[in-house]
Amino acid sequence: MEEINVFLFKNQILSKIQYLEQLKFNSNDEFYNITNIQSQFLSTYIKLKSPKKVLEFGTSNGYSLLAIVLGILKNIEDFQTGKFDVNNNYNIFELSELHSILNSIQCVSVEIDENRFNFATQRVFNDINLPFVVDILNIDMFNFHSFTLEKNNYLNFDVIFVDCNQERYEEVLEYIIDNTLLSISGSIIFENVLSHKHSFNFISQIKNTQVSVKNFKFKNIEFDLIEYPIHNGFLELKRKT
Ligand SMILES: C[S@@+](CC[C@H](N)C(=O)[O-])C[C@H]1O[C@@H](n2cnc3c(N)ncnc32)[C@H](O)[C@@H]1O
Numbered sequence: 658m659e660e661i662n663v664f665l666f667k668n669q670i671l672s673k674i675q676y677l678e679q680l681k682f683n684s685n686d687e688f689y690n691i692t693n694i695q696s697q698f699l700s701t702y703i704k705l706k707s708p709k710k711v712l713e714f715g716t717s718n719g720y721s722l723l724a725i726v727l728g729i730l731k732n733i734e735d736f737q738t739g740k741f742d743v744n745n746n747y748n749i750f751e752l753s754e755l756h757s758i759l760n761s762i763q764c765v766s767v768e769i770d771e772n773r774f775n776f777a778t779q780r781v782f783n784d785i786n787l788p789f790v791v792d793i794l795n796i797d798m799f800n801f802h803s804f805t806l807e808k809n810n811y812l813n814f815d816v817i818f819v820d821c822n823q824e825r826y827e828e829v830l831e832y833i834i835d836n837t838l839l840s841i842s843g844s845i846i847f848e849n850v851l852s853h854k855h856s857f858n859f860i861s862q863i864k865n866t867q868v869s870v871k872n873f874k875f876k877n878i879e880f881d882l883i884e885y886p887i888h889n890g891f892l893e894l895k896r897k898t
Contacts, residue, residue: 658752658753658756659756660752661733661737661755661756661759661788663730663733663734663737664734666730666785666787666788667727667730667731667734669785670723670726670727670730670785671727673719673723673781673782673785674696674720674723674724674727676781677690677718677719677720677723677781678693688717688718688720688773688776689717690717690718690720690721691720691721691724691820691848691888691889692887692888692889694887694888695721695724695848695887695888695889695891696720696721696723696724697724698885698887698891699721699724699725699728699818699846700724700725700727700728700731701728702728702846703724703725703727703728703729703732703816704728704729704731704732704735706815706816706844707732708729708814708815708816708843709761709762709763709815710762710763710764710765710813710814710815710816710840711725711729711763711764711765711814711815711816711817711818712765712766712767712801712814712816712817712818712838713725713764713765713766713767713817713818713819713820714766714767714798714801714817714818714819714820714821714822714829715767715768715798715819715820715821715822715848716766716767716768716773716774716777716793717768717770717773717777717820718773718776718777718780718781719766719776719777719778719781719782719793721818721820722764722766722777722782722791722793723781725764725816725818726764726787726791729762729764729789733755733758733759736755736758737755759788759789760789762789762790763789763790763792763810764789764790764791764792765790765791765792765793765794765805765811765814766791766792766793766794767793767794767796767797767798767801768793768794768795769795769796769797769798769821771795774793774795777793778793798821798822798829798832799832801836801838802832802836802838812836812837812838813837813838813839813840813841813843814838814839814840814843815840815842815843815844816843816844816845816846817833817838817839817843817844817845817846818845818846818848819845819846819847819848820848820849823849826847829847830845830875830894831875831876833845834875834876834878835876839896840896841896841898842896842898843896844893844894844895844896845893845894846891846892846893846894847891847892847894848889848890848891849889849890850884850889850890850891850892851886851888851889851890873894878896879896879897880894880895880896880897881893881894881895881897882894882895883895
């Protein structure tokens with residue numbers, strides 16, 4: 658069974674992050690990426706949450722997707738380093754365990770704009786051969802469910818990162834719930850909740866910029882609302898089981 662060099666993948670992802678940051682520094686920002694600090698937050702969040710299935714709405718050039726993938730790799734790295742024996746080998750049973758974890762990981766990102774999709778697939782993720790599924794789809798997010806219907810495992814995501822259609826966040830939430838896109842204990846992270854705060858009724862419960870937890874009910878599903886006031890602001894809707 659093949660050994661997996663997570664360190665190598667991590668380096669590849671870090672150099673792509675650096676490449677996009679350099680590009681942004683040298684040109685006008687036409688990709689509307691999250692900031693560097695938000696990217697670090699996102700990868701740490703993913704590492705700690707250790708989701709098997711992650712869905713992103715709004716890939717752009719793939720910058721935030723790199724952060725998500727980095728978080729998954731850091732989590733795998735932790736699993737690996739905990740499994741070495743005294744001779745610095747990990748045994749075949751644990752290697753098969755690692756392979757089965759990798760086989761269960763699925764990362765899907767959706768982008769409506771063809772140019773941005775082409776950039777993400779042809780200039781960012783083109784030469785990285787990750788040991789788990791990373792799919793980027795060039796579709797309207799509101800067609801995600803019908804488009805992936807035959808792949809019936811494209812349901813029940815543990816983390817959904819929403820970074821488009823800010824003015825339609827309630828509709829997005831409804832779409833996620835109605836199409837069973839969120840797992841039973843999953844979380845949705847909405848970006849830009851501070852800059853677009855006025856646009857959403859459902860987060861009008863947020864009254865200050867401190868990290869706080871509040872209850873929220875939508876279509877009979879209960880969530881904890883957690884706000885992370887980092888730059889444009891992340892809002893986590895954490896489903897209560
Ligand atoms: C703010 S940018 C995403 C930035 C990206 N998450 C990052 O930080 O690197 C929003 C992206 O969502 C895309 N978008 C807008 N409406 C969409 C829709 N209905 N379905 C899929 N993508 C959409 C836009 O083309 C744009 O590239």
